[in-house]
Amino acid sequence: MASRGVRRPTIAEIAERTGVSAGAVSYALNGRPGVSEETRSRILQVAREIGWMPSAAARALRGGGTSTVGLVITREPAVLGIEPFFMAFVAGIEQVISEEGYALLLQVTADPARVLQTYREWWSANRVDGIFLTDLERSDARLGLLKELELPAVVVGDPAFAEGLCAVGSDDAGAARAAVAKLADLGHRRIAHLAGPDRFVHTRVRSEAIGAAARELGIEVVCEIHTDYSLDSGARACDRMLDAQPRATAIICDNDLTAVGAVRAARSRDLQVPRDLSVLAWDDSPLCQLAEPPLSALSRDVSAYGVAAARALLDLVKGGDAVGLTPSTATLVDRGSLAQVPAGN
Amino acid sequence: MASRGVRRPTIAEIAERTGVSAGAVSYALNGRPGVSEETRSRILQVAREIGWMPSAAARALRGGGTSTVGLVITREPAVLGIEPFFMAFVAGIEQVISEEGYALLLQVTADPARVLQTYREWWSANRVDGIFLTDLERSDARLGLLKELELPAVVVGDPAFAEGLCAVGSDDAGAARAAVAKLADLGHRRIAHLAGPDRFVHTRVRSEAIGAAARELGIEVVCEIHTDYSLDSGARACDRMLDAQPRATAIICDNDLTAVGAVRAARSRDLQVPRDLSVLAWDDSPLCQLAEPPLSALSRDVSAYGVAAARALLDLVKGGDAVGLTPSTATLVDRGSLAQVPAGN
DNA sequence: CTGTTAGCGCGTTCAC
């Protein structure tokens, strides 16, 4: 550690300047009884003057919490640059926690095993008061660890799979129903689903909701392929889909990158979007507007999602019993990549 | 703060289990002389078993550093989702610091005044050992504050404007020269520059380098317009550029979003890229590959940039005298948005 | 050489 010539102001310094004890200063600073209003205001005055802030270390040591919450993002660093979800999510989190003097401790690692280790480290080093858990998987090992450590946590995902932990979920099933209904309205009878990785809970939720909605409306999901959310895997999946018989006339893609890939695959066969194939993306990002053609998408406010998760976690951390909640359902934004089913289908 | 039933393992617990004093345990854990090899290994063994980690709070309180470095991102939360720079940069930082047991404290705020306040808060609360400073501006107020607080910092930007602080810069001037040379090679005699915001140091650096290179090669920069890096401002700027006489036949855009905007503006006048207008983007991101047409770009490894900055900061924080350095110059990746100058120009 | 004891850093809180 570099030596630092400038001394940080401490309570002792305020005590000395105001001629009272350190204890009194603490009471005054925390708005507790035990000091006269007069000395209190003198103390506050001096504190402001010298720019005093409580030492995070001392507070944490005392057991007063670290004013820090943690998020581990399990992604290949290279992928992060293009994945719009996390930055928007983090921005939403920041909006809430910075107001309350909390900070976000971030870790990016591609290794899932490392996450458990990080949780343990953060816990035993007392670095965070609470944790955001994203990319919920079925029978997720992280849940057990968080419960074992009794580390306050907010799960970002379906409450049904959160094993009792507070969860902030999105209504993916509702969005899926809306999407299928829209496609059915346009006359499509055979649709495909380019899903995300199978291990994620929300992948399963979406698949089932799409399937159920399709049955209800008397149309068919002729093809479901799992991707890894990358553009390439989307293109490959769409290619396979186009080979299959009977061929779908519309596809729902679990994220925007795979949707762009799908458009590319269609084009390389001289199929036009949306004339020959309707494409609907999930998780509307700026990418959907930039794509050629602009992509219709199930749009949700990811940043608001972060806001909701942060509110819940802070509540939990402060001893409240935050209730899980589900922010608004995604809405279908039509940008023109959906069309009536081609004649003869 | 929520009560936590599970007790964090402490040095005292290890001392009790091994039957030695807490002091001895500390010596053993830190690899210092004063304990026999035998007891040392017993202590290490027990420490591993119960999963001991030093309390970050206690260490920080003792003056041993916080094992945390900070980054304040000054952006509108909404913009962050599409700006690929920061996520890639953060990923690079993480790669280095997580290896060394450091964590990244992040703050996202749109308010530039707030940054100074955050630096002060982080300093007086002793929350970070060092800071990354991005988006360097000319006569940047943050530099003075960091020096006043003697807070170790690495400036991400041109060393010439870092006022003595350690800087990790990119060789924008070199990249600019390469870009202009390429355009001159293709026969362009009049080029335009869609620059970034004027207040940023690197904007000025690029403008001057482009101007100098153009003079040297006997071609002309007929138009330079500042944008705010958004797609819309890029489109508007390109529109203005296309109105001007004499009209440029190629444009260099300071980021990828404005380049996409420029392509759009050109298209809305029925100009084709690259036949009628060559477009070159800076800061290659996946967007350049996704655009229609794919955009040629000055590509640099942003993640490696983060790696270099993190290495420098950790060195500094640990008392080393990190030297500023400049990672490799961006290379021009041609994806087909550049072409020979149209006939008659 | 091996180990122990005591006190520090800083804010909080309890007994007086």
Added chain:
DNA sequence: GTGAACGCGCTAACAG
């Protein structure tokens, strides 16, 4: 309103 103890890891001074 005061003094002292506490939380946890580190280290200087000291004892066997």
